[in-house]
Amino acid sequence: MFWVLFLLLAWVVAGVACARLCLAAVRAAAVGGRATTADPEHDLTLYEAAFLSGGPARVADVTLVAMARQRRLLLAHTGWATVVDPRGRDEMERSVIGAIGPEGQSRIAPVRAAAAAADPVRGLADRLVSAGLAVPEGSGASVAAGVRRVRAASLAVLVLGATALLLPGPTGMPRGLIALWFALPLTLTVSCLAIARAEIHPYSRWASPAGQRLLGSLAGRVRGAGDERTFLASVAVRGIRAIGEPGLRAAFTHRDQPWRD
Template structure:
């Protein structure tokens, strides 16, 4: 009977690990540039930071946290320029309806003609907007961001490996409990350790090798980000460039890196 449990555990482990491997190979292939990388863009209010050649502020935000992070960056950017008011209660209010780029225009459109809207609703509208998709498409074409179709494959595959590891443990316990008297339980558990080691080994490799693909950036895109592994602001300018420093920290590390408590409360209170 325990051989049947072992067969089930082995099939589940092999199938789930093979799925992760196939998804990783597909991600690596789709992550290669489809065309030569574009030259560094001309400086723009939301783009030139002096630390990531060829990446705008919006692109850094997308590679670090996806379209939701990009939406947070443009909201804070417009708030720092006094064109929006972000309340600690999680509402965005238009102060001056002036946009300097397509993403800012999309932000004003997302807020709507009433001039006020909850930040979660604005963020949701921005994520689906054509201007944000254009940023993502450019990064994907340059091989810096993973295509949307490839991300769920690895994520779901890793979840399946976790489920297979749990199944191995459960089947091993059931086989141990149902083993007839005189069965060599050490040998029995030793056989079940093989699919368990396979699952845990795959998870360990995925943890260290596939982390860029589980997020938004490819390996190349991850390398283009300026000092993402450093503490917020540790490699960024200070003094006269404090607003830009705050925006770069937000793009790389999320709302918790903001130094302005009012802005941080506005984004966190809205579910960021």
């Protein structure tokens, strides 16, 4: 009867994962509910779009790329940033210049990390959360993370079921019936994933449902345009993979840098 222990473990794994996903969905809905009065035609700033798409790191990326495109910052393909114009035009740019340091030159990886953790980015995050467009930081129960846990639970149930069926010796129950018992927690996890995909897809670590709707409208306007703001908006939404310039992209993907987009 060892298979019963495996079955109990499968139910625990499936039940906990599905419960955490449900709680994450409820929290996300509560955050989105605070934005019901938001203007659907509101134009996201580049920094707002960057944060909702990729969090603090994406905001740092957009700031660096914007300054580099304006020739106020030199991003070398070797992974170094050099200040050309030390006068930042906004608080994000000033935080980047401050992260580079008084010598005016630094590796890009620590600059990105410092800028992403700076007060301007935290203030931006607080404003987006207050507006119901972003998910509160540190909740640890985002929908995306919940979906990953349920997927892992589905795999765990399959492994536990296969192990139970392969146990040597008599089990006292037909193997077909044992498989049917394990099909129940598997059905729970698969159903939970199906409902999550139908109701709350796409899954986002940073944007609430209201924030995702604004991002969707921004992405629709980005397609087909070719001006500077559109380029930066593409970087904000898609990250450094949207950079088409080989030299600028190499600055972010240099092999000596531990941080990848």
